[in-house]
Amino acid sequence: MFRHAEQQVPMIFPSDAVVERRRSLFARMTSGKITQEEAFRQALQADPDDITATRFLAVSALATEDYPRAERYARDLMRLHPSNYEGYFLLAGALGERDSASPLANAYLQLAYERMRDDDDALERLDTDKVAKRLGVPGLMKGLSKDEALTAFIDLLKHAVGTESEDVARELEPYRLIFKLCDSWDDLMEPGVVDAILRNGEACAPLLLGILKEWGQDLLTEDDWPVVERALALLGEIGDPAALPAILEFLIRQDDDLSGPAEWAFRRMAWQDPVATLKKIREIVPQTGSAERVTLAHQIGLMPNVPGRSEVLTSLTQGIGDLHKDEQDAVAVSAIVAVMMVEGRHSPLSSTLERQFGGVLSRESRAGIRDIRRDAPDGPFVPEPPEIPIHEICCDEPESEDDEEDSPQPFVHKAPRPGRNDPCWCGSGKKYKKCHLDQDEGR
Structure with a gap:
């Protein structure tokens, strides 16, 4: 069981209400009606995973020497924005102020500088003299380029850290693995990195959700989609149902690049533990709209045949009277058709639902259901698990040598x-x- 399963899953794409709330708070802040601190606190209440607000409050806590609070916000920032160096700097600062000789603080500072290599703007702003003084080597960086100075800083920190303790290495491993995922970008991931992320699935899952959050907040570029694709697939392979709402957000957006990986992740998770997946779906149904319910109906129909599928499908129709007329129609049709997939065309439940929502269904929908019932098999549809293995998605290669030997087409390594x-x-x-x-x- 995943210990973090009860944590709130980040809202990947901010809702219209959250966006409007942010605009309102910004307007009140710029007009002087509320302070920056209050504006960002209220923003965090509207969206507990607001990256900008979390960053501000971490910096503010560090500046006011509230180091426990600074550490808490810095760790939240690392979870929500794992590909960026700022959270690691802030955490190193909070830990270092409490213990200047802290091996963990130096290790996180080293991690932050290593991550800064990929940010040209941050590297350009780097004050090498100031950093050299902080590290106790003033004047050492004279005549070095920013990149050379950064390499020297990292070497100094490695020397200061020395041989990492098992505790330090264990704490930093998930972040280092996520960095390797981010650095893979449009290249292929090493199979060993995939295996290591899966071994550390419980610790890596929140950071993979953070990658999705970065995409939803436009903190990644269009060219970063391979990283997001792999994050989705890895979440599906890890199989924690707590990630299901985030995967669902990608499914309903029908993105050309990412809806396919999202569907693979959903199905992979559902086939690993269908009972836990159905339980999670039942939990989130009351908070879902028509698009989510239509998508869920389709996905439930593709799940393994376990007890409870029909009941969860029926729950999708609860409260649809609050939806617009066309949305009611879409949800009802999806539920009825999915029940036929699960139970067969002679399903009494599908007939009951059709009678129950007869007033909701349009003439075209009623005709469509009749056509589907006529053409559907007598027995339930027998779905199959997703066939593509995780290594083929992330590494573009078979999962093992046995797979390669059994394949009718020999695997050929492709040029990038x-x-x-x-x-x-x-x-x-x-x-x-x-x-x-x-x-x-x-x-």
Whole structure:
């Protein structure tokens, strides 16, 4: 059982209400009606995973020497924005102020500088003289470039940390693994990194959710989609149902790049532990709208045949009277059709639902249900688990040598493909995603 399963899953894409609340708070702050501190506190109440508010409150707590509070906010920031260096700097500061010789503080500071390598703007702003004084080596960086100075800082910190204790190494391992995921970008992940993330699934799952959060908050670029794709797949393979609401957010957006990986993650999770997945779906149904319920109905129909599927499908229709007329129609049709998938076309429950929501269904929907019932098999639809293994998604290779030997087509290592927005290899001048990407993926 995952100990973090009861934690709130980040809201990946902020709702309209949250966006409007942020605008209102910003307007009140700029007009002087409330302080910055109060504005960000209220923003965090509207969205407990607001990255900007969490960052501000961490900095504020560190400045006022409230180190326990600074540590708490810094750790939250590392969870919500794991690919960025700022949370690691703030945590190192909070720990170091309480114990200047703290091996953990120095280890996190080293981690922050290593992460800064990938941020050209941050590297440009780096005050090497100030950092050198802080590390007790004033003047040592004279004549060095920013990148050379950063390498020297990291070497100094490695020397200060020495041989890491098992406790320090264990605490930092999930973050280091997430860095390797982020650094893979458009290249292939090493199978060993995938295996290590899965071994540390309980600790890595909140950080993988943070990657999704960064995407939802526009803190990643369009070119970062391979990292998000792998984060979705890894969450599905880890199998903690607490991540299901986040995966569902990607499913309903029907993104060309990410809805497929999201569906794989949902199905992989559902096939690993269908009972726990159904339980989680039942928990979240009251907070879902029509788009989520339509999507859930489809996904439940693809789950293994375990007790409780029909009951959860029926729960999707609860409270649909509060929805708009067309949304009521969509939810009712999805539930009725999914029940037929689960129980067969002669399902008494599907007939009961059809009678119950007869006034909701449009003429076209009633005709469509009749057509589906006529063509559906007598018995229940027998779904199959997702076939593509996690290593093929993340590493583009078979999971093991046995898989390779059994495959009718021998695995051939492919040369690195262009990025989605790079010119296509064929010389057409079109972007790769508009030209040969689909054909290459099919091959």
